[in-house]
Amino acid sequence: MCHGAWVKRAHALLAAASLALAGAAGAQTVKLPADAVDGFHAALKRKDTGGALSYLDRSLVVFEFGVTDPTVEAYALSHLPGDIDMAAVSDWTLQARRVGGSGNERWVLSTYHVTGKLPDGKPIDQVMQETAIVRRAGDSFRIVHFHWSSDKAWAQPPRAAAP
Amino acid sequence: MLLTTWVLAGARASLLAAVLLTTLHAAAEPMRFDGMQVAGHDAVDPAVRRFTAKVTRVGQAGKAGRISTLRFEPIGPGMVAPKRNEMRGWRLTFIRGKMFGRTLWLKSNTPDELTVRSTDPSMEGVAEGDIVVIELIDPKLVDANA
Numbered sequence: 001m002c003h004g005a006w007v008k009r010a011h012a013l014l015a016a017a018s019l020a021l022a023g024a025a026g027a028q029t030v031k032l033p034a035d036a037v038d039g040f041h042a043a044l045k046r047k048d049t050g051g052a053l054s055y056l057d058r059s060l061v062v063f064e065f066g067v068t069d070p071t072v073e074a075y076a077l078s079h080l081p082g083d084i085d086m087a088a089v090s091d092w093t094l095q096a097r098r099v100g101g102s103g104n105e106r107w108v109l110s111t112y113h114v115t116g117k118l119p120d121g122k123p124i125d126q127v128m129q130e131t132a133i134v135r136r137a138g139d140s141f142r143i144v145h146f147h148w149s150s151d152k153a154w155a156q157p158p159r160a161a162a163p
Numbered sequence: 164m165l166l167t168t169w170v171l172a173g174a175r176a177s178l179l180a181a182v183l184l185t186t187l188h189a190a191a192e193p194m195r196f197d198g199m200q201v202a203g204h205d206a207v208d209p210a211v212r213r214f215t216a217k218v219t220r221v222g223q224a225g226k227a228g229r230i231s232t233l234r235f236e237p238i239g240p241g242m243v244a245p246k247r248n249e250m251r252g253w254r255l256t257f258i259r260g261k262m263f264g265r266t267l268w269l270k271s272n273t274p275d276e277l278t279v280r281s282t283d284p285s286m287e288g289v290a291e292g293d294i295v296v297i298e299l300i301d302p303k304l305v306d307a308n309a
Contacts, residue, residue: 047210049256049296050266058263076258077239077294081213088210119208 030055033106033134034099036141044087052080057135057142064148090116090124104136114150126152212299214250215239218260219275221289229285231270232278238294244274253297255279260293262286269297 030036036055043051053076062069062079069075092112101107109131116124133145215238222232237244250272257265267283277297279286 047298047300049254049258049298050264053256053258053264072263073259073294076296077215080258081209081296082207085207085210089207 029139030141031139033101033132033141034097034108036134036143037108037110037130037132040143041087041092044084047084047088049076049080049084052084055143057137057144059144060146061144062146062148064146065150089118090114092128095127101133106134106136106141108132108134126150212253214245214253214297215242216295216297218289218291218293218295220291221286222276222278224285224287228287230287230289231281231283231285232276233286233289233295234276235295236275245272247271247273250277250297250299253299255295255297257289258294258296260290261288262293 030039040052040055043049043055053072056072056075058072060069060072060075062075064079069079092114095111095113097111098109099106100109110129112128112130114124114126114128118124127150129149129151131145131147132143134141135144136142216235217238218233219236220234222230222234224230248271250269253269255267255269255277257263265284267279267286270278270280272278
């Protein structure tokens with residue numbers, strides 16, 4: 001093999017290796033704040049528990065409809081399975097988004113039109129509002145806070161009566 | 164003097180409260196958080212079969228230094244011990260502990276012990292009290308020979 005052909009083949013191999021490495025790194029690195037949110041939702045839709053957790057910061061706190069998941073472990077145990085189940089029967093279409101903040105702390109405000117069908121046949125048709133706060137750790141953004149609410153009262157869980 | 168005694172008593176009480184709160188928080192079960200209601204929403208059919216468990220003991224390292232077994236007990240509402248090899252081929256994800264977010268796959272299980280595939284990473288660093296969720300992602304994808 002002549003030197004030129006060898007160099008060409010080496011370049012091709014290096015390019016292929018770089019692409020493969022970039023793909024692997026892409027799963028771990030979130031360069032843009034909104035990508036953390038979109039990646040999280042995509043993981044829910046894939047029923048990918050580990051993937052969803054990879055977008056969450058260990059200091060995550062979730063507010064939803066007036067109730068709280070105070071730790072990422074609490075969210076992972078008691079709430080994430082329900083979100084995966086809900087994602088499986090619904091489609092979340094992004095309606096509007098604003099992104100702000102500066103430095104390592106950013107916010108992502110999104111509204112989604114959520115459609116689908118509940119087990120009892122009742123159609124899901126609601127607007128879901130989502131506030132996400134993301135924090136850069138190293139070269140990647142992770143979600144430190146979610147707050148979800150809906151325009152439909154029936155979509156919200158019953159709250160415990162005040163004592 | 165009286166003021167100093169009062170200030171010192173207050174400081175001691177604050178310190179004691181902080182220590183107690185820290186201890187309580189560290190010992191708290193994941194489902195109990197200072198009386199706060201845990202978030203959630205409409206119940207829909209489970210998208211996957213799931214089993215949640217708490218690690219009760221970490222297995223011995225093999226000759227190569229690899230840990231591939233864990234003892235566990237069910238945790239959470241409605242969870243009961245699985246049958247032997249009921250969860251073979253299911254996906255395990257750590258949701259508490261040093262391996263938080265890491266995913267492994269089950270080679271076999273008994274009602275209180277699980278073994279992950281030999282191709283998966285060692286479970287070194289896992290500790291008693293860590294929590295896992297084990298899911299049957301797609302029955303068609305389960306490798307009966309796993």
